[in-house]
Amino acid sequence: MKKTILINNAIIATGGEKNRILYNHSILISDDKIQKIALKNKFKGKYSKVIDAKDRIAMPGFINAHMHFYSTFARGLTKAKPSKDFVNVLNNLWWRLDKKITNADSYYSAIIPLISAIKSGTTTLIDHHASPLSIKGSLFSIEKAVRKTGLRASLCYELSDRDGKKTIQEGLEENIEFIKSTKKKKDNFLRALFGLHASFTISDETLEEAAYHGHKLGTGFHIHAAESQADQIYCEMRHKMRVIERLEKFGILGEKSIAAHCVHVNDKEIEILSRTGTAVIHNPQSNANNSVGVADIVKLMNKNVLVGLGTDAMTVNMLEEMRTAIWLQHLKNDPSIGFLEPINALMINNALIAKRYFKNIGSLKEENFADIVLIDYIPPTPLDESNFYGHLAFGISQNTVDTTIVNGKVLMENKKLKLNIDEEEIAAKSCELASKLWKRF
Numbered sequence: 559m560k561k562t563i564l565i566n567n568a569i570i571a572t573g574g575e576k577n578r579i580l581y582n583h584s585i586l587i588s589d590d591k592i593q594k595i596a597l598k599n600k601f602k603g604k605y606s607k608v609i610d611a612k613d614r615i616a617m618p619g620f621i622n623a624h625m626h627f628y629s630t631f632a633r634g635l636t637k638a639k640p641s642k643d644f645v646n647v648l649n650n651l652w653w654r655l656d657k658k659i660t661n662a663d664s665y666y667s668a669i670i671p672l673i674s675a676i677k678s679g680t681t682t683l684i685d686h687h688a689s690p691l692s693i694k695g696s697l698f699s700i701e702k703a704v705r706k707t708g709l710r711a712s713l714c715y716e717l718s719d720r721d722g723k724k725t726i727q728e729g730l731e732e733n734i735e736f737i738k739s740t741k742k743k744k745d746n747f748l749r750a751l752f753g754l755h756a757s758f759t760i761s762d763e764t765l766e767e768a769a770y771h772g773h774k775l776g777t778g779f780h781i782h783a784a785e786s787q788a789d790q791i792y793c794e795m796r797h798k799m800r801v802i803e804r805l806e807k808f809g810i811l812g813e814k815s816i817a818a819h820c821v822h823v824n825d826k827e828i829e830i831l832s833r834t835g836t837a838v839i840h841n842p843q844s845n846a847n848n849s850v851g852v853a854d855i856v857k858l859m860n861k862n863v864l865v866g867l868g869t870d871a872m873t874v875n876m877l878e879e880m881r882t883a884i885w886l887q888h889l890k891n892d893p894s895i896g897f898l899e900p901i902n903a904l905m906i907n908n909a910l911i912a913k914r915y916f917k918n919i920g921s922l923k924e925e926n927f928a929d930i931v932l933i934d935y936i937p938p939t940p941l942d943e944s945n946f947y948g949h950l951a952f953g954i955s956q957n958t959v960d961t962t963i964v965n966g967k968v969l970m971e972n973k974k975l976k977l978n979i980d981e982e983e984i985a986a987k988s989c990e991l992a993s994k995l996w997k998r999f
């Protein structure tokens with residue numbers, strides 16, 4: 559018999575391109591899918607579970623399109639000295655930290671933000687992993703954490719030339735093995751991309767090899783592009799071309815590929831991103847934190863570039879990221895510019911991007927997989943389709959996620975995790991591993 563869940567009494571925001579706001583409607587989940595969304599009085603049967611979602615809004619689970627689980631153990635680390643620019647941030651912090659990560663660290667540093675993701679209503683994450691001295695099996699360790707939590711994730715290993723030949727070979731192999739393994743399993747929880755760090759850390763030779771394998775496996779690439787001006791300066795000096803031109807030359811761009819950041823791209827590069835259908839992921843909190851600039855997402859979107867939103871591991875809270883994106887666009891331009899774009903990036907484009915990899919997710923409609931969040935919200939002013947974005951940015955985003963459902967499974971209800979996970983035990987183990995890593999740092 560099918561397991562059914564009926565969600566009653568919520569205000570429903572369906573998400574997707576036709577974001578509908580529905581009152582007096584119920585959502586029926588049957589096993590892993592949304593079977594029906596209709597007026598409440600249409601549901602008369604018996605259901606395995608009924609959720610009374612009064613004073614809550616039901617929305618599609620959020621998607622985080624650029625994440626680094628491995629950054630968890632940097633939290634509270636005081637040993638990295640303050641950095642004057644982005645390349646120094648990499649040298650002083652990230653490239654010291656990632657070299658100390660073991661496969662056990664990879665597991666724990668993933669499961670912590672995955673649990674936080676459930677709590678903040680983020681149900682799908684696209685991650686980019688680095689652990690140059692412990693590459694083999696690292697993605698499989700993270701896969702275990704993802705499966706333990708019941709969320710959806712796309713993983714990749716960030717290949718680069720920065721640690722020599724052995725790590726290049728291992729990075730290639732880890733991507734290849736993980737892509738093959740994911741394809742074989744054929745479920746809708748795990749996906750793989752071919753990971754690349756950034757143009758300025760990858761030689762032509764490595765890029766060529768990665769492109770060869772990526773294409774052979776029919777997968778897209780996930781790379782940081784033009785995050786700081788340094789990436790462009792190095793590319794122009796070394797390769798006599800711009801970063802996006804170089805990535806196009808090697809066949810890295812395309813509809814399955816993700817270029818994170820694109821803070822420093824010129825008109826020609828924007829045209830390439832648009833023409834190739836490459837997804838650009840905006841990470842405003844990280845960009846502000848690293849002082850690399852504010853990506854011109856209004857221009858990118860006006861030129862038909864598919865711009866999504868990621869957190870770059872600053873948090874897993876997509877509504878916080880969305881708000882930051884709005885404020886930074888206002889600061890960069892004027893208060894009339896850049897309100898709609900960040901919200902469209904989260905609510906529409908992230909779903910379009912996720913659907914390039916996962917089947918039937920990103921909006922609440924019949925036959926889609928049931929990835930649903932219920933957020934506390936009693937509208938203090940009229941709420942309908944014309945003003946939902948205002949409520950989302952200034953009201954809903956300030957409230958607590960009450961319930962998170964992925965693939966029809968309730969992962970959190972009444973703000974309590976429903977997983978077979980001992981959170982305290984995980985945090986204790988994570989602390990133990992982090993303090994050991996900090997000693998090695």
Ligand SMILES: [Zn+2]
Pocket residue numbers: 624625626686782818870
């Ligand atoms: Zn990143």
